[in-house]
Amino acid sequence: MRKDVHTDGTPRLCVSCDARHKGICGALDQEQLVALAKTSHKQHAESGTELLGDAERINTYAVVLSGVVKLAKTLSDGRQQIVSLQFAPDFLGRPFKSESALSAEAATDVSLCTFPKAALERLMQASPELERRLYRQALDELDQAREWIVTLGRKTAGEKIASFLLMIARNIDPSADPDRDSANFELPLTRADIADFLGLTIETVSRQLTRLRADKVISIENNRNVVVPSLARLEARAGN
Amino acid sequence: MRKDVHTDGTPRLCVSCDARHKGICGALDQEQLVALAKTSHKQHAESGTELLGDAERINTYAVVLSGVVKLAKTLSDGRQQIVSLQFAPDFLGRPFKSESALSAEAATDVSLCTFPKAALERLMQASPELERRLYRQALDELDQAREWIVTLGRKTAGEKIASFLLMIARNIDPSADPDRDSANFELPLTRADIADFLGLTIETVSRQLTRLRADKVISIENNRNVVVPSLARLEARAGN
DNA sequence: CTTGAACTTTGATCTGGGTCAACGCGGAGG
DNA sequence: CCTCCGCGTTGACCCAGATCAAAGTTCAAG
Numbered sequence: 001m002r003k004d005v006h007t008d009g010t011p012r013l014c015v016s017c018d019a020r021h022k023g024i025c026g027a028l029d030q031e032q033l034v035a036l037a038k039t040s041h042k043q044h045a046e047s048g049t050e051l052l053g054d055a056e057r058i059n060t061y062a063v064v065l066s067g068v069v070k071l072a073k074t075l076s077d078g079r080q081q082i083v084s085l086q087f088a089p090d091f092l093g094r095p096f097k098s099e100s101a102l103s104a105e106a107a108t109d110v111s112l113c114t115f116p117k118a119a120l121e122r123l124m125q126a127s128p129e130l131e132r133r134l135y136r137q138a139l140d141e142l143d144q145a146r147e148w149i150v151t152l153g154r155k156t157a158g159e160k161i162a163s164f165l166l167m168i169a170r171n172i173d174p175s176a177d178p179d180r181d182s183a184n185f186e187l188p189l190t191r192a193d194i195a196d197f198l199g200l201t202i203e204t205v206s207r208q209l210t211r212l213r214a215d216k217v218i219s220i221e222n223n224r225n226v227v228v229p230s231l232a233r234l235e236a237r238a239g240n
Numbered sequence: 241m242r243k244d245v246h247t248d249g250t251p252r253l254c255v256s257c258d259a260r261h262k263g264i265c266g267a268l269d270q271e272q273l274v275a276l277a278k279t280s281h282k283q284h285a286e287s288g289t290e291l292l293g294d295a296e297r298i299n300t301y302a303v304v305l306s307g308v309v310k311l312a313k314t315l316s317d318g319r320q321q322i323v324s325l326q327f328a329p330d331f332l333g334r335p336f337k338s339e340s341a342l343s344a345e346a347a348t349d350v351s352l353c354t355f356p357k358a359a360l361e362r363l364m365q366a367s368p369e370l371e372r373r374l375y376r377q378a379l380d381e382l383d384q385a386r387e388w389i390v391t392l393g394r395k396t397a398g399e400k401i402a403s404f405l406l407m408i409a410r411n412i413d414p415s416a417d418p419d420r421d422s423a424n425f426e427l428p429l430t431r432a433d434i435a436d437f438l439g440l441t442i443e444t445v446s447r448q449l450t451r452l453r454a455d456k457v458i459s460i461e462n463n464r465n466v467v468v469p470s471l472a473r474l475e476a477r478a479g480n
Numbered sequence: 481c482t483t484g485a486a487c488t489t490t491g492a493t494c495t496g497g498g499t500c501a502a503c504g505c506g507g508a509g510g
Numbered sequence: 511c512c513t514c515c516g517c518g519t520t521g522a523c524c525c526a527g528a529t530c531a532a533a534g535t536t537c538a539a540g
Contacts, residue, residue, distance in 0.1 A: 071386075073386070073387075073390045075390070075394060075395075075479060075480055076479075076480060077479070079394045080394070081389060081390040081393040081394045083386040083389045083390065084386065094379065095375075095379065096376055096379060097379075101383060101386075102386070128368050128371065131368065131371065131372065131375065132371065134375065135335075135371065135374065135375040135378060136336055138375060138378040138379050138382055139334065139335065139336060139337075139378050141382055142378055142381055142382045142385060143341065145382060145385035145386055145389060146311075146313070146323040146324065146341075146342070146385055147313075148389055149321060149323045149385060149388055149389060149392060150313045150315070150321040150323065152389060152392040152393045152439065153321040153392045153438070153439030154315060154319045154320070154321045154439055155315075156526075156527095157526075157527065190486095190487070190488090191487075191488065191489095192487085198393070199392065199393030199394055200527075200528090201527075201528060201529080202487090202488080202489095203488095203489085203490085203527085203528080203529080203530095204526090204527055204528075205488095206488060206489055206490080207489080207490080207527090209488095209489095210489070210490085222535095222536080223487075223488065223535080223536075239315060239316075239317070240315055240316060396496080396497095397496075397497065430517075430518090431517075431518065431519095432517085440497075440498090441497075441498060441499080442517095442518080442519095443497085443498075443499080443500095443518095443519080443520085444496090444497055444498075445518095446518060446519055446520080447497090447519085447520080449518095449519095450519075450520085462506090463505095463506095463517075463518065481540100482539105482540085483538105483539085483540080484537100484538095484539090484540100485536100485537095485538095485539105486535100486536085486537090486538105487534105487535080487536075487537100488533100488534080488535070488536095489532105489533080489534070489535085490531105490532085490533075490534090491530105491531085491532085491533100492529100492530085492531085492532105493528100493529080493530080493531100494527105494528080494529070494530090495525100495526105495527095495528075495529090496525105496526100496527095496528090497524105497525095497526095497527105498523105498524080498525080498526090499522100499523085499524075499525095500521105500522085500523085500524095501520105501521085501522085501523105502519105502520085502521080502522105503518105503519080503520080503521100504517100504518080504519070504520095505516105505517085505518080505519095506515105506516095506517090506518105507514105507515095507516095507517105508513105508514090508515090508516105509512105509513090509514085509515105510511100510512090510513085510514100
């Protein structure tokens with residue numbers, strides 16, 4: 001009996017993978033999934049590892065299995081801006097371009113499922129369903145990016161921080177009941193990363209967090225663990 | 241002989257249309273093009289017309305034939321941010337969502353080729369090639385949006401203005417020789433629109449333009465006509 | 481337990497760009 | 511011709527957030 005395939009025909013690698021259902025792999029039938037899994041492997045990277053450099057040649061794609069990946073651009077004088085955060089089970093890659101215009105770095109410890117560019121592209125030809133999933137994700141990311149443009153262009157520092165916390169809460173609160181008004185999560189980013197994401201400085205980020213804490217909108221333990229008693233109250237601070 | 245179809249079988253409407261080659265319609269064969277053209281019509285709107293309200297139900301898509309369309313979000317207290325400018329021959333619409341999260345307004349006089357949502361969706365099912373074009377445009381817009389995130393998050397007012405002028409020059413300079421270092425174009429936006437696009441105020445936009453003029457990086461006639469003697473020098477001001 | 485390095489907070493001061501106010505200019509309408 | 515009105519420019523002043531400086535925390539390593 002084959003070791004790499006589970007009894008029901010699902011590849012070992014995929015059995016407990018979110019992307020299998022909610023991510024792009026949900027578009028594949030059993031046979032296609034097995035084919036892709038054959039060329040894939042699980043990769044771990046610890047926080048801070050550079051996964052892909054700016055202007056680097058891309059020859060693999062990946063799916064985020066756990067953790068958070070930040071995509072950033074750096075100006076020639078060193079100013080940096082994080083342009084997107086990728087959570088599980090997001091697809092990581094830029095079809096139709098051979099070079100990355102961004103750098104990708106592990107914001108937390110992450111695990112990825114990587115596979116060769118060519119393998120996905122072959123599947124894309126065969127499966128319009130797969131391509132449609134990728135298209136949908138691109139559109140969702142475009143919506144998010146535009147949301148972020150508003151935040152960066154027109155919100156105050158305090159509103160930016162509140163918007164950021166909300167976004168994180170929505171993406172990684174383990175108690176993922178969307179009806180609950182409270183949330184509780186681990187910040188995946190350092191203050192420096194938050195600053196690079198919001199177009200602020202570390203000091204401003206810290207001061208605004210302090211203010212939210214003083215106003216009892218949030219509480220923070222160990223610098224990373226955030227408790228939000230009322231998401232509605234946090235939302236009121238986000239200025240939409 | 242049919243009046244709506246040109247002698248070679250290309251619909252009248254499409255004969256001189258850029259989208260036919262460079263836009264999404266290039267993905268269609270003659271028969272599909274005729275089918276789509278049958279449900280399409282050319283629409284003109286003058287500068288300032290609202291084409292689509294925020295949270296409005298979408299039941300048509302369009303292609304920009306000429307002019308510039310601005311996509312914007314407005315916060316509840318009235319602050320506005322333009323999140324994208326669409327030029328010919330861009331596709332206008334958000335597949336897979338029935339409601340717009342943005343408002344669309346004609347920034348200049350525009351002409352559009354509109355067609356029912358359903359017509360495009362039917363074609364998309366039939367033509368993976370069409371879906372791929374749409375996917376590519378979404379990815380390109382995502383790249384642009386991320387470029388803009390960097391501009392909004394990390395650039396100074398002066399750099400924002402320079403970046404904006406470069407972007408416009410690249411999109412609408414009629415003397416479209418990419419090797420020439422000079423450019424000459426009509427600004428499609430008022431100072432107020434530029435401010436809403438760059439996350440600045442009207443006054444700051446005006447002052448920065450004045451400064452670029454004083455430094456002989458650009459010259460402006462009639463408030464709208466911009467001459468850039470050296471794009472390289474303008475680029476140096478954009479701080480990438 | 482101590483040390484040290486990385487991260488975070490807090491305070492004092494400065495400044496880029498916002499705000500408020502006045503003026504200039506060009507085209508449409510009388 | 512003048513007068514309005516919608517833009518655009520310019521100046522004076524102010525403030526949110528940057529910068530500079532100094533402590534305070536946290537945590538892993540010794």
